[in-house]
Amino acid sequence: MHHLLLFVRQHANWFLFLLLQSICVLLIAYESAYHQTALLNTGMELSGRGLTVYRRAIGYLRLGEENRRLAAENSQLLNRLAQTAAQSDSVRSDTTQKQIYFYSAARVIQSMTASGNNYLMLDQGSLAGIEPRMGVIGPDGVVGIVRNVSPHFAAVYSLLHSKVTVSARIGHSGARGTVRWDGLSPQYVQLDEIPRQQRVLRGDTVFTSGLSRIFPDRIPVGIVESYQLPEGSNHYRIRVRLTTQYNRLDHVYVIRNLLRREMDTLMHQLIHDQ
Amino acid sequence: MISSLFNHFIRFVLLLLLQVWVINNIRLYGLFHPQVYPLFLLLLPIESPALVLLLIGFAAGFTVDFFTHTGALHASALLVTALLRPYVLRLLRPAGGYQPEDRPTVAGMGFMWFFTYAALLLFVHHTWLFIMETFSLYQLLFVIGKIVLSTAAALAIALIMQYLFFSKSKPRLA
Numbered sequence: 274m275h276h277l278l279l280f281v282r283q284h285a286n287w288f289l290f291l292l293l294q295s296i297c298v299l300l301i302a303y304e305s306a307y308h309q310t311a312l313l314n315t316g317m318e319l320s321g322r323g324l325t326v327y328r329r330a331i332g333y334l335r336l337g338e339e340n341r342r343l344a345a346e347n348s349q350l351l352n353r354l355a356q357t358a359a360q361s362d363s364v365r366s367d368t369t370q371k372q373i374y375f376y377s378a379a380r381v382i383q384s385m386t387a388s389g390n391n392y393l394m395l396d397q398g399s400l401a402g403i404e405p406r407m408g409v410i411g412p413d414g415v416v417g418i419v420r421n422v423s424p425h426f427a428a429v430y431s432l433l434h435s436k437v438t439v440s441a442r443i444g445h446s447g448a449r450g451t452v453r454w455d456g457l458s459p460q461y462v463q464l465d466e467i468p469r470q471q472r473v474l475r476g477d478t479v480f481t482s483g484l485s486r487i488f489p490d491r492i493p494v495g496i497v498e499s500y501q502l503p504e505g506s507n508h509y510r511i512r513v514r515l516t517t518q519y520n521r522l523d524h525v526y527v528i529r530n531l532l533r534r535e536m537d538t539l540m541h542q543l544i545h546d547q
Numbered sequence: 548m549i550s551s552l553f554n555h556f557i558r559f560v561l562l563l564l565l566q567v568w569v570i571n572n573i574r575l576y577g578l579f580h581p582q583v584y585p586l587f588l589l590l591l592p593i594e595s596p597a598l599v600l601l602l603i604g605f606a607a608g609f610t611v612d613f614f615t616h617t618g619a620l621h622a623s624a625l626l627v628t629a630l631l632r633p634y635v636l637r638l639l640r641p642a643g644g645y646q647p648e649d650r651p652t653v654a655g656m657g658f659m660w661f662f663t664y665a666a667l668l669l670f671v672h673h674t675w676l677f678i679m680e681t682f683s684l685y686q687l688l689f690v691i692g693k694i695v696l697s698t699a700a701a702l703a704i705a706l707i708m709q710y711l712f713f714s715k716s717k718p719r720l721a
Contacts, residue, residue, distance in 0.1 A: 286597040290630045293605045297626065300619035301679065320567065320614045327568050385571050385615075387580035389680040392616055421616075428616055456681060457689055520572070 317394075321426035324382040325396055339523050346412045374489045376526040377401060379409075379427070386459040386519045391433040393417060395525065398425045406487065408528040414493035414516040415439060415481060416525050427527070431519060432494075433459050440485045441494050444478040446471050452479065452494055452513065459519060462495060464511040471509075473500045479513050486536050488528065551592075559587040559607060567614045578693050581701035584611055584621070585628050585672045586708070589665060590652065593645050597633045604629030617680075624676035628668050635667050653709040665705045666698070673698045 281288060379397040397403055399422040409416040409429050417431040418439075430437045433454045441464060442449040448471040450464045464479055477497045483490030495513035502509055530536070562584045570581060588604055608622030615621070636651075639660060653661045673694045681690055 286601060286630060286633070289598055289601050290626060293601060294623060294626050297605075297608075297619035297623035301623065323564075324568065383568075383572065387571065387573070388615075388617075389677070390617070 317421065317423040317426050317428060321382065321394055321396070321423070324394060328380070328382045328396075335521070335523065338521070342412050343524065373530060373532050375529040375531055377403070377529070379403070379525055379527055381522045381525055382426075384431070384519045384522050386431075386433060389456050390435055391431045391459070391519070392420065393429040393431055393519070393522070395427040395429060395527070396425070397527065398422045398427050400424050401527075402529065403427045403527050404529075407530075408485075408487040409525050410488070410492050410528065411517050411522050411525045413518070414495070415488060416517055416519075416522065418487060419527065432462055432515065432517070433519065439488065439494065440482040441479050442482040443467065443471070443473065443497065444480055445474050448473075449482050449484070450508075450511070460515055461498065462513050462515060464497075464513050465508060467509045467511060469502055469507050469509065473497060473509055473511060475499065479511075486530055486533055555587065555591060558590065559584070562587050563611060563614070566611065571615065578689075578696050579700050580677075580693065581697045581704060582621075582624075582669075582672060582676065583701055583704050585625060585669060585701075586665075586705050588625060588629055588632065589668055589705075590650075593636060593649055593651050594647075597630075600629040600632055601626060620676065620679055623679055624672050627675045628672040631671055632668060635664060638667075639664055652713045653706070654713045661709065662702075662706070666702050669701050669705070670694070670698045673701065 377397070379395040379401070381393050382396050383394040385391040385393070393409075393416070395403070395409070403419060403422050405419050405421060407419045409419060415432060417429040417434070418437055419427050420430045421428040432439065432452070435454065435456060437453070439452045440449065441452045443464075448467045450466040452462050452464050454462050467473065475497055479494045479497060481488040481490065481492040481494060493516050495515045498512045498514045500509050500511040566582065566584045570583060573579070584607065587607060588600070591600065591603070604625040605622055608625030609619060611617075611621040611625075612619055636645075641656075641660075649655050651661070651664060656664075677690050677694050677697070
């Protein structure tokens with residue numbers, strides 16, 4: 274007994290280390306549950322406020338470029354509006370043309386790209402109607418998916434996060450697959466599950482498929498950079514260059530799917546029935 | 548004593564802000580992600596007891612995680628660094644042992660001593676952090692590159708800070 278006590282005392286640092294380290298490992302493993310605690314929301318509010326001040330201080334440095342991009346986006350939207358107006362006579366009576374997605378603007382106050390799991394912070398939160406699992410897009414395309422909200426801020430998993438997958442399709446052929454990040458370069462993601470009989474073209478645009486209920490159809494994700502067909506595989510491995518540049522992101526839009534509750538209920542029933 | 552405690556606390560806050568607001572926003576091919584907050588732990592007094600170091604490391608790492616939404620990743624890494632710090636100090640002990648007035652800085656212990664000390668511990672910290680972060684070995688080459696480059700960058704920052712913020716008031720007595 275005496276020897277045991279002596280041993281514990283001599284190696285107290287190792288015992289304390291093992292104790293604390295196992296707490297860490299548990300927390301890392303159960304990260305998702307832990308993320309929803311009120312404690313973390315307080316942290317988000319605190320760091321968010323600080324970041325807002327910081328972004329305001331350095332924001333003017335990118336005003337020129339930001340204005341140019343917003344103007345380009347505006348002209349694109351005007352064009353689309355004109356097209357829709359031209360078509361609207363024929364479809365006005367069709368209820369399927371009702372607005373499904375509602376966009377609200379937010380600004381990025383922090384954007385990480387160096388980590389293995391990257392996220393962004395937005396300056397709008399639950400008070401602005403933002404909820405977890407809403408999609409976020411920028412002027413250049415898909416940005417990420419809301420993970421957590423506090424009253425004034427939202428934490429968004431970017432596409433550069435191991436837990437994010439987005440249903441996507443190739444513009445040319447319409448073949449559908451899944452986009453996920455391989456954890457390497459922050460400029461590229463991987464598009465999987467495109468069957469080998471499809472034709473893949475370098476330089477083709479990859480869009481969201483609209484299947485996920487999170488993003489509308491035809492939001493750009495990236496450009497096909499290269500592709501290969503691994504030996505014995507029925508699916509391509511496609512390397513996609515992201516159109517969104519996370520370090521330059523400022524104005525983004527959070528997308529609310531106005532019909533999501535209805536869709537979720539249906540899906541839920543379907544799963545329940547089986 | 549109180550003022551020295553306060554100094555260490557302020558240093559931690561400043562390093563934390565530098566980490567979260569500046570360094571984490573810099574993007575260099577995903578390969579450079581230097582961690583500067585461990586410097587705070589490195590610069591605690593040499594005679595700090597091992598158990599206290601572990602508790603401080605846990606708390607400080609957890610604070611970083613709090614701001615970066617990483618569960619307990621940084622706490623885990625800083626714990627390892629805190630555990631190994633006394634051993635590295637023992638390894639680098641000068642011939643006459645440490646004097647009460649010695650500080651683990653360039654000004655206190657000389658350039659070579661600090662370089663080795665910081666390089667060893669920062670390397671350990673980055674290695675643990677990035678391996679825990681990826682949690683798989685299929686990107687091994689990338690992770691090794693990230694560890695080496697990030698450690699080098701953090702070490703460079705540490706050395707620059709040494710010359711910026713620690714005056715060479717007391718040269719070490721031979």
